[in-house]
Amino acid sequence: MTHIMVPDGVLAPWLWIAGWAGAAACLALALWATRESDRARLVPLAAVLAGLMTLVMSLEIAPLAYEPHLTVLTGILVGPAYGVLAAFVFNVLRLLLGDGSVTLLGLNTLLLGLETVLGALAFRAAARLLPRSPGFTGLAAALATLASLAASTGAFLAVAAMGSVPLDALAEEGILDRLGTASPQFGAFAATVLVLGLVGWLLEAAIVGAVVAFVRAVRPSLLTAARESAVHGDPAATGLAPLTAR
């Protein structure tokens, strides 16, 4: 839902250049964070989830103009660092399907990366509070999806607000005065996004909850793969286990 579907050359250059810089920094941090992880296991999983996001994104719920992404599912299954990498790969895959714009690759990576990171963290928090069963794990995933999508939609609207105001105007007057719903056009846009988005969030939360409940029932190790990998590292990298042993 929260990727920006605006063509090249519409948003102010300072905004998308800042997006590229921020995304490059986040990707570098994510690559650093995954250097000791079990890449043989998590790279293919993150790649498949990026592919899944690309496919699901193309199934637009037409009456709502809502595109589900399953970014939170990605965050839950591979953790925050691989989630950011998967968000970038997803955006490149979108470009390879003729959807999306080159200049907004950075901003969209940041927004969707935020969604995966928040989703992963919210799921861990919710799962700790709820009983350990497939049903409750699915409920935790659904709640994490709602929270993450609400937060990232807020970030999306902030970017949209900034994108409609030139930087010199922001610098002259107070930033807060110029953002938000001061402009009636932007207010209408934000209200539409939030109302339609809420229905979409509920649908996406139900889908993510159902998939996580299924995974918890048949392959619970998949839900802890990212954390276990962060603790124990990559057995192949340390020479402890051959690749074919997994």
Add this chain to the structure above:
Amino acid sequence: MIDVLAIDRWAGTGRGPLHRLAPAVKLGAVGAIVVFLVLVRAPAPLAALYAGLLLALATSGLPAWRVLALSLLPVVMSAVFAISRAGGWETALAVILKGAITSLTMLLLVSTTPHTALLRSARRVLPGVLADMLFLGYRALFVLVGRALAAREAVRLRGTRVPWHARLRRGGLVGGLAVLRATELATEQYAALRLRSPSSAARRVGQSPPRARGMKLSA
């Protein structure tokens, strides 16, 4: 839904003038168009560029109407954005034209260039892990589409109507199974990639690649 299979087929089997152009030339043209979109705000030059792209589409040998229809899907969101902005009809028209140009440019690129060439170009500029993920993610698209179509067929053959919660559970099963199966295949493929790559294999055991140590690759 974006027809992934059709785009891949057009890119791999087409024989039009755009297909014959070198990928580097097409990537350069895409870069030039992006710069043009960033710099130009007037509708007239944007309309001229869009007309040029339509001409390229008409002579490309691609199914023009299908590609055009695909390219117009993201333009709807551009139109919503254009309406939400102040600035008059010229600004709105420029935003919509930029959306149409962005979408058609990328579609012309990916429909006339085999994905292997595009992924090879990406590998030159991306870190190894991201390039591997991009390759595996692209391959996973087709596995996931195949699994989803098979699952849809199975659900259709069962035929009975079930309550919404049962449908949700069934949807979770279909989605979960598709992810698990695609992950198994991607894991095998990635393991093969790592074993076949001398540099990454050497990295795993903390040694330099065989060529760097003066060994023959066939040894």
